Amino acid sequence: MTVLKQKKDQKADQQTIVKVENLKKYFPIKGGILKRTIGHVKAVDDVSFEIKKGETLGVVGESGSGKSTLGRMILRLLEPTEGKIVFEDQDITHLSNRKMRSLRKDMQIVFQDPFASLNSKMSIREIIEEPLLVQTSMSKKERQEKVVSLLEKVGLQPDDRVKYPHEFSGGQRQRISIARALAINPKFIIGDEPVSALDVSIQAQVLNLMKDLQDEFDLTYLFISHDLSVVRHISDRVAVMYLGRIVELASKKEIYENPLHPYTQALLSSIPTTDIDRKKEKITLSGDLPSPSNPPSGCAFRTRCPLVHERCAEERPEFNDMGEGHFVACHLFDKPSIRDEEVKQEKDMH
Amino acid sequence: METATSQPPNKNPEFNEFNSSKVKKSKSPFQLAFRRFLKNKLAVMGVITLFIIVIMSFAAPLLTDHSPTKTNLLMVERPPSEEHILGTDSSGRDIWSRLLYGSRVSLTVGFSAMLFTLILGVIIGSIAGYYGGKIDNIIMRITDMVLALPFLVLTLTIISLVPKVSVPLLVTIIALTAWPNMARIIRGSFLSLREQEFVLGARAIGASDFRIIFKHLIPNAIGPIVVNATLMMATMIIIESGLSFIGMGIPQPQPTWGNMLSDAQNIRILRDHWYAWIPPGFCILVTVLAINFIGDGLRDAFDPKSDRR
Numbered sequence: 001m002t003v004l005k006q007k008k009d010q011k012a013d014q015q016t017i018v019k020v021e022n023l024k025k026y027f028p029i030k031g032g033i034l035k036r037t038i039g040h041v042k043a044v045d046d047v048s049f050e051i052k053k054g055e056t057l058g059v060v061g062e063s064g065s066g067k068s069t070l071g072r073m074i075l076r077l078l079e080p081t082e083g084k085i086v087f088e089d090q091d092i093t094h095l096s097n098r099k100m101r102s103l104r105k106d107m108q109i110v111f112q113d114p115f116a117s118l119n120s121k122m123s124i125r126e127i128i129e130e131p132l133l134v135q136t137s138m139s140k141k142e143r144q145e146k147v148v149s150l151l152e153k154v155g156l157q158p159d160d161r162v163k164y165p166h167e168f169s170g171g172q173r174q175r176i177s178i179a180r181a182l183a184i185n186p187k188f189i190i191g192d193e194p195v196s197a198l199d200v201s202i203q204a205q206v207l208n209l210m211k212d213l214q215d216e217f218d219l220t221y222l223f224i225s226h227d228l229s230v231v232r233h234i235s236d237r238v239a240v241m242y243l244g245r246i247v248e249l250a251s252k253k254e255i256y257e258n259p260l261h262p263y264t265q266a267l268l269s270s271i272p273t274t275d276i277d278r279k280k281e282k283i284t285l286s287g288d289l290p291s292p293s294n295p296p297s298g299c300a301f302r303t304r305c306p307l308v309h310e311r312c313a314e315e316r317p318e319f320n321d322m323g324e325g326h327f328v329a330c331h332l333f334d335k336p337s338i339r340d341e342e343v344k345q346e347k348d349m350h
Numbered sequence: 351m352e353t354a355t356s357q358p359p360n361k362n363p364e365f366n367e368f369n370s371s372k373v374k375k376s377k378s379p380f381q382l383a384f385r386r387f388l389k390n391k392l393a394v395m396g397v398i399t400l401f402i403i404v405i406m407s408f409a410a411p412l413l414t415d416h417s418p419t420k421t422n423l424l425m426v427e428r429p430p431s432e433e434h435i436l437g438t439d440s441s442g443r444d445i446w447s448r449l450l451y452g453s454r455v456s457l458t459v460g461f462s463a464m465l466f467t468l469i470l471g472v473i474i475g476s477i478a479g480y481y482g483g484k485i486d487n488i489i490m491r492i493t494d495m496v497l498a499l500p501f502l503v504l505t506l507t508i509i510s511l512v513p514k515v516s517v518p519l520l521v522t523i524i525a526l527t528a529w530p531n532m533a534r535i536i537r538g539s540f541l542s543l544r545e546q547e548f549v550l551g552a553r554a555i556g557a558s559d560f561r562i563i564f565k566h567l568i569p570n571a572i573g574p575i576v577v578n579a580t581l582m583m584a585t586m587i588i589i590e591s592g593l594s595f596i597g598m599g600i601p602q603p604q605p606t607w608g609n610m611l612s613d614a615q616n617i618r619i620l621r622d623h624w625y626a627w628i629p630p631g632f633c634i635l636v637t638v639l640a641i642n643f644i645g646d647g648l649r650d651a652f653d654p655k656s657d658r659r
Contacts, residue, residue, distance in 0.1 A: 104554060
């Protein structure tokens with residue numbers, strides 16, 4: 001709680017568009033003859049953050065760290081197990097499907113796989129028109145005009161509307177997905193690894209397109225990726241996820257120049273560089289990502305952490321502010337003052 | 351990545367080339383499937399054969415002057431002649447005329463039972479596959495129960511309780527016992543389709559369940575649905591013929607291919623009067639084969655992986 005309060009004070013000038021509090025998603029594991037729940041996959045485990053209007057929050061993490069689950073939960077495409085999602089000061093965690101449906105015009109998503117995210121049986125016009133049909137009461141002519149203008153916005157030809165998805169390349173399909181997401185003028189767009197499936201040269205084009213559109217339409221992005229260079233290109237702030245938890249959250253500059261968490265440091269050292277003079281020591285992590293159904297006790301990263309010590313196995317590190325909105329969850333950076341405060345608060349509550 | 355500059359979007363080389371030629375209407379996936387279908391000779395032959403059979407059944411009054419039900423005890427079991435092209439049966443009815451009119455019953459039963467089964471199967475299968483969870487569980491257990499009922503015993507029981515078997519009754523009985531297969535196929539494809547990103551995308555724009563099922567899921571599952579519906583129609587025709595053959599289907603004097611064959615239960619007719627049972631048997635064979643070829647052709651057309659070009 002303290003953490004959130006501090007965060008709010010810091011950036012009070014900017015309006016918060018999305019706020020996530022202690023969000024959890026546990027997928028039950030069913031087993032046995034009676035299909036009883038015998039365990040949980042903790043895909044997202046107690047995550048809290050805020051996104052300010054107009055900014056881009058990048059989320060990085062390796063496969064299975066819960067990035068996509070997090071994104072889908074914010075859009076309520078998956079039901080959270082616990083926690084709270086606030087969109088523009090409205091708690092949408094338990095909103096009924098019907099109420100949610102009308103809210104969906106403000107939040108959209110662009111998916112990773114450009115070959116699975118477009119219905120192959122629909123023409124481009126039908127695909128981009130669908131949000132307009134569902135959310136607005138535009139006439140056929142208005143919709144047609146909107147489709148043409150959207151296609152031009154994302155750098156496609158108006159004539160492309162009569163075509164079908166199989167006639168386009170991955171990059172073009174991703175532009176179509178972006179056009180669909182933009183159709184109903186959303187305020188907030190989640191990019192769920194929108195460029196991961198594309199060639200590097202096409203990645204740059206799509207990223208730049210997203211940036212241009214952000215300026216033009218005053219969009220807020222939550223940008224999910226496993227690619228640190230991509231996140232660096234587009235983000236204002238970056239959150240690093242490991243095994244369903246955010247281990248570090250800071251401005252782009254802070255994360256890339258002054259990473260605190262050992263995991264972030266290891267990730268950054270793995271970015272290939274073309275600069276011969278700048279020799280970097282590479283931190284190699286041993287072992288695999290532990291199973292999210294049975295995460296390590298205490299700090300989830302302790303099994304692979306080069307700086308592991310006793311305390312890491314005993315208690316889960318708090319998500320502490322190290323100043324200037326640089327949050328880190330690691331026992332190496334525990335601030336005793338904050339910790340004591342927390343303990344006291346807890347005691348008071350009981 | 352860092353150095354890539356933002357270009358004006360429509361100056362990207364990636365697609366300019368693509369659209370330099372004049373716009374022509376693109377082929378939809380269904381049109382492409384149709385073209386693949388036309389390249390399959392066996393399937394096209396099946397369509398032509400079936401078409402001829404349908405035309406003949408519609409044009410029956412033009413192709414014969416004889417009534418299919420009028421008996422003439424002076425003209426019993428006559429061999430083919432100018433007057434009776436295929437001879438007469440044991441009650442003196444014209445076989446050619448009965449063959450033509452009989453096709454109406456066989457095709458009607460086959461087609462309407464298929465349609466009825468399709469509607470039931472699509473509705474039940476969609477609900478189970480789309481909603482999943484408890485609803486799916488309940489529906490699938492009911493499906494298992496219906497599948498476990500022995501079809502023939504059930505049908506014979508119902509038919510023996512009813513004074514007069516009519517075409518609608520027969521269609522209803524067949525459909526009510528055949529829908530579980532269709533429902534399972536649709537449920538299966540929906541279960542895999544609903545996890546795909548384009549369905550999530552449709553939910554993200556706030557599309558209703560109805561819209562998602564009819565606009566996104568069914569068009570993508572249309573291949574297996576159409577193929578199975580076609581093959582099912584062939585099965586329905588055989589079921590009707592079988593029931594009529596053993597005297598449990600459409601009763602005399604209304605002609606059907608199946609009850610025409612029942613004459614052949616008499617060993618004397620089987621041996622001496624081939625013209626009484628070969629034609630209806632041949633008609634059933636040709637119709638069912640034609641429909642099966644069409645079904646196979648549709649399967650190849652809808653599944654590009656089986657495309658051998």
